Amino acid sequence: MTEEGAFSEQIVDGKNKSNVRCQFCNSLMLKAQEGTYSEEEVDVPLMMQKQDRTADSLSSETLKNFWLVKDMMTFENIGFSNTLDGRKFLVCADCERGPVGYHDLSTRHCFLALKRVVHKDT
């Protein structure tokens, strides 16, 4: 099984088939076809409700499946959290839960973790 196995239904021609939304409040983050499937190995802090803990006290997990968005203006709604190791974490613009991915400060590319969002058109 390849890395995209669990997500293969969401990937059509290397793009996101459906709209990408916040799993908590359904806020629309990214429209269908706007993200490019990308495999990276990045440690991303575990989801939390509020940004009330310092970065170095967080537990993290390695995420591998991302939607690459090269221009942050492509997002419908996205918020930014703290910066860690050259990355700024992405959170939901409406409920501020996350991180749902990260923004690489050197390339300015954004990566939205498939595992941290939901894929549905409405």
Ligand SMILES: [Zn+2]
């Ligand atoms: Zn939300």
